[in-house]
Amino acid sequence: MVTRVLVTGAGGQLGHDVVEYATRSTGNDVIGLTHRELDVADRHQVRSVVPDLRPDVIVHAAAWTDVDGCEMDPDRAFAVNALGTRHLAEVARLLGAHLAFVSTDYVFDGEATRAYAEWDVPRPLGVYGASKLAGERELDPSFTIVRTSWLSGVAGRNIVSTVLGLARQSDRILRFVDDQKGCPTFTEDLAPALWRLALDRRPGIFHVTNQGDTTWYGFVKAILEEAGHSPDRVQPIATSELDPPRPAPRPTNSVLDNAALRLGGEPLLPHWRDGLARLVRACHRSEQAE
Numbered sequence: 391m392v393t394r395v396l397v398t399g400a401g402g403q404l405g406h407d408v409v410e411y412a413t414r415s416t417g418n419d420v421i422g423l424t425h426r427e428l429d430v431a432d433r434h435q436v437r438s439v440v441p442d443l444r445p446d447v448i449v450h451a452a453a454w455t456d457v458d459g460c461e462m463d464p465d466r467a468f469a470v471n472a473l474g475t476r477h478l479a480e481v482a483r484l485l486g487a488h489l490a491f492v493s494t495d496y497v498f499d500g501e502a503t504r505a506y507a508e509w510d511v512p513r514p515l516g517v518y519g520a521s522k523l524a525g526e527r528e529l530d531p532s533f534t535i536v537r538t539s540w541l542s543g544v545a546g547r548n549i550v551s552t553v554l555g556l557a558r559q560s561d562r563i564l565r566f567v568d569d570q571k572g573c574p575t576f577t578e579d580l581a582p583a584l585w586r587l588a589l590d591r592r593p594g595i596f597h598v599t600n601q602g603d604t605t606w607y608g609f610v611k612a613i614l615e616e617a618g619h620s621p622d623r624v625q626p627i628a629t630s631e632l633d634p635p636r637p638a639p640r641p642t643n644s645v646l647d648n649a650a651l652r653l654g655g656e657p658l659l660p661h662w663r664d665g666l667a668r669l670v671r672a673c674h675r676s677e678q679a680e
């Protein structure tokens with residue numbers, strides 16, 4: 391039987407790749423709605439648009455992801471990330487649809503000296519993480535939560551596109567922090583895993599990231615290397631050296647142990663260097679096509 395899937399935030403990097411993957415590789419019926427087509431913070435709109443589409447599954451990838459913006463405008467952060475999720479949960483219940491919510495490593499405070507498993511207690515440091523955790527708490531136990539981290543994909547502005555642009559434009563030395571570590575994750579790899587968990591209606595929390603971890607400095611060094619630039623074009627700095635300082639605090643360690651998948655004997659995503667190599671090649675191809 392064909393399952394009809396609604397994807398929110400389809401104009402974003404993950405939403406785009408979920409729709410792309412589903413259209414290309416599955417026989418299901420997928421409807422991607424961009425922010426312009428569905429504002430999740432608007433309960434009236436959610437209640438009028440979503441039931442007409444009769445989804446069996448909703449993949450909720452929309453969010454206000456500007457971490458510093460959220461810190462400066464908590465009301466907007468909670469309206470989109472928490473209340474918006476409440477609206478989708480409400481409509482999913484009405485329709486008997488399954489909801490899969492995408493959450494973040496920033497629900498953790500970063501104080502652990504090991505990777506965070508799904509059962510560790512969250513304690514967000516900033517408003518973005520707090521608003522996403524509030525979103526998690528709007529869900530029924532039968533719904534899916536996929537926590538992921540440090541996303542990059544072809545359809546967005548992210549650290550990979552930023553560093554490639556900077557490296558092309560000037561010889562300026564880049565400075566990136568070497569005291570925050572996490573798992574770079576590529577939406578091309580995350581999309582099929584998220585799709586599978588959502589369509590299988592898996593209850594509970596899953597950490598889903600590419601394997602391996604690094605710091606932002608290590609990530610930028612690898613981006614430069616992958617694109618054929620000298621890795622010496624980036625210097626490590628401490629978060630305290632950022633000028634001006636960023637409004638939102640970030641966890642120093644937000645590495646996610648994909649424990650639920652690992653302990654369940656389920657496939658893990660490839661190493662982040664593998665995903666990075668594919669994304670850099672895709673960026674080069676689209677540059678040459680322009």
Ligand SMILES: NC(=O)c1ccc[n+]([C@@H]2O[C@H](COP(=O)([O-])OP(=O)(O)OC[C@H]3O[C@@H](n4cnc5c(N)ncnc54)[C@H](OP(=O)(O)O)[C@@H]3O)[C@@H](O)[C@H]2O)c1
Pocket residue numbers: 398399400401402403404405424425426428429430431450451452453454455470474492493494495522538539540541542546
């Ligand atoms: N990016 C990361 O590093 C990261 C890390 C961990 C978890 N996540 C989570 O992963 C998911 C996907 O992130 P992403 O990287 O794909 O983010 P993204 O590229 O910023 O995409 C998010 C999309 O949501 C849309 N959106 C914002 N407010 C909305 C609203 N009120 N109603 C409907 N759509 C709205 C945005 O549209 P506009 O741009 O037009 O406003 C954007 O197209 C999010 O849930 C995010 O919290 C992201």
